[in-house]
Amino acid sequence: MAKDILRKPGGFMDTFVYKPGQDKGNTHYCPGCGHGILHKLIAEALVDLGVVDRTIMVSPVGCSVFVYYYFATGNIQVAHGRAPAVATGLKRSNPDSIVISYQGDGDLAAIGGNNILHAANRGENITVFFVNNAIYGMTGGQMAPTTLLGQKTMTSPYGRKIENEGYPMKVVELLSTLSAPAYLERTSLDDSKNIAKTRKAVRKAIQCQIDGKGFSLVEVLSMCPSQWKTTPVESKKWIKERMIPYYPLGVKKDVIEERAGYFPPKIDIDDESIKEMLGLKKEKLFRDRAMSDVPEKYRNPQIKIAGFGGQGVLLLGQTLAEAGMRHGWNVSWIPSYGPEMRGGTANCQVNISEGPIGSPVVDFPTILVALNKPSLDKFEETVQPGGVVFYNTSMIDRKPKRNDIEAIGLPFSDIADELGSLKFANMVVVGAVLEKTKLIDMDIVKDALKEVIHNKKFVETNIVAIDRGAKAV
Template sequence: MAKLILEKPKGFCDSYERKPGDHGTTHYCPGCGHGNIHKLLAEAVEDLGIQDRTIIISPVGCSVFVYYYFATGNIQVAHGRAPAVATALKRANPHAIVVSYQGDGDLAAIGGNNILQAANRGEHITVIFVNNAIYGMTGGQLAPTSLLGMKTATTPYGRDLLNEGPPMKVVELLSSLDGPTYLERQAIMGNKYIARARKALRNALQCQIDGKGFSMVEILSACPSGWKVDPTDSYAWMEKNMLPHFQLGVTKDVRAEREPFFRTFKTLSAAEIVEQLDLAVPEPKHFPSKLQKTGYGDPSIKLAGFGGQGILSAGAMLANAGMEQGLQTSWIPSYGPEMRGGTAYCFVNLSERPIGSPTVSHPDVLMAFNRPSLEKFEPDVKPGGLLMYDSTIIDVKPKRGDIEILAVPATQMADDLGNTRMANTIMVGVYVAHTGIMSPAAIEQTLPLAIKRKNLVDANKKALRAGVDFAATL
């Protein structure tokens, strides 16, 4: 009976059905290092018992078709972006073993920042970085790892230190970061070297299995086609040209120091989600109101002053309370070119009907908190509208005769209450009491939503009442 002594690693597909044409061979050139590296990975996936959990990322480059060969989960990604894709795949599936397989153009050139940042975040992924010092797939162009003097399709006179700079040493670069756990460089250059690469690759995968963080193996690999070297001479070429620049060995290994970490997620109930999203709020109380005259209804209100006077929050007080009283409301801060010049303003609409345009050229109500706002916006108020202004700090009088004008010494009143920054709340109090658009109790109910500093809520309630009392004197 025949005895099986050698078989294809189970990490490989039996037949490469995804590959067009012949399903029994690879698409790689004679002498290419990818085949050996694939085999090391396929064997490791089988031996480490992680085949069902493994997701391998096919990059752009000669290894774009990694997914032809591996009997694992597979995903093909954009040029250089494998570490970003791997980041999210792993975070979504902490149980998966995510392997980013990348070449030197993909990883070190176009994807340079992605590998740097993923390594620095200590993503729990394993990167296999195949360094053959050249772009293979696109026809033998310069890579960041191409050697000085090396002639490529885009360095026909040789890589020039003063033009392209020196070849990039990637594992050394990443080793300077605190994030990664395990970094090693090995080579596919004959059996002795392959055995070391095999061990390095398994260490890197085990690092991920053990929850120890980011691991990467840079593997020097032959590209006889790109180098224009006979495959039988390629190992000698590597020995002579690559090894002097790219030293083999471990450049970083802090596995022993790292505590295992496995990301977990909680499943929240619907009620917990609502609670956590701050949506579990009690039904508001309704407070009856009575408009003093119909002209005060459905107002569009412009509030304007200096930044820091609480203009935006005064607007939010009105809109928030209006919503709770069943009105349609909108609030929009000064936005766009009109932000220039230090004037802050916002628009508030309170309406019984759906609100169309949230801003209008001619507001029904203007609350002016400083002189530039009064001078700039007074002409815009709709005829028959209402202008309220802080008469403490505005030392000129409005000019219009066709609108109702209320001078409110809001800043003086706020100072009397001990906090000059409550002039905004006072003005709101005067407005709601004078017009009857809402009950002051409605404003009071939602004050905590507009006042960020909780210790000031009670003081603002006093300010609101001061405004209401002032309105009664008008």
């Protein structure tokens, strides 16, 4: 679109109100700095593309940390190198906005290398302008990942060496190996022809985002006369003679045309459906019951369940806890965790209590379920006097030694095997424990099974297993 007059584009603020000091009309950049040129191209593009109000500029650390002084857009200032991650959060939470990350070479290629790589790889629908001037400007002229071989900086005073710092990093080529990015180009600000190409690239990159085509990045070779210790005019020559031969200009990737635009669907779900999806509206069988209905010695049990991994120890505990909750009692379930995991046994601890549960740790159980011999060996001594031990005679060839406890030995594994799988042993135990202790109503525990067993086709067989266990006691 041809204009009669070229002047400060409307993408800039009228007055740079956030800029400290008297001068609120000029940039903070040094004379001849490429940032200002690129700023102007962006400010113009935002107006011409009609997205000034929708745009959020992300300014991370570097000379361009003060990008927020200039643009008449939403502005967010962020940590060094993290702009692509912040931009991701901005865009994902607010997909209608146009998010532009403006980064220098230290920021993007060094400290933020991981962040840019992954934002590109996810194909975030954001636009990145990457200013490559082969040096750290803001912090005083240190070496960047893009500093050229032999180039002298404050931290490479003898010139960058392959042996010490490796080769200068070619960011757009690197990113072009990824499948997700839509548009990657390297341009330069060294002469008017290349500035015109940069202008086109800036527009294309923003349009790419507007159209929902995904990640776009333009690497702009830019001058830093101050840190290069050259005049602005000499620095243009330096780009042409030194940088461009190493960093060839041009489009490195462009799949904009062949790609359909993607706009995340706006899902509008009413509260009731959300609660449904959260599982907060399930029909469950609840029946309040007084603990006094349970035989005295089995009231408020502290249960430890132990066996080999794979014997369904954790699920057994969860079933009891879920069912106990349905009677209106307080329950807790904790898997073997931390140092307790040593010694070849898996175990879990369950409390079912009419009153509030203090410590959920069951060091001294009133009910012990031992599904294998190591479990009986390890935990028999810890059972409280007067407690009860359910032990699996299919796998344990001895009786409990103590005579101050109640011992109930049943061939849980053999019974399960008859039902078609050793995996049902845990539910055989549930049946036996509940039949013996009268702790939980059978219809409640069967309803609770539907909650704890994720594969619904096994619910029926597990119910049979409970019945068999109950009958076996």
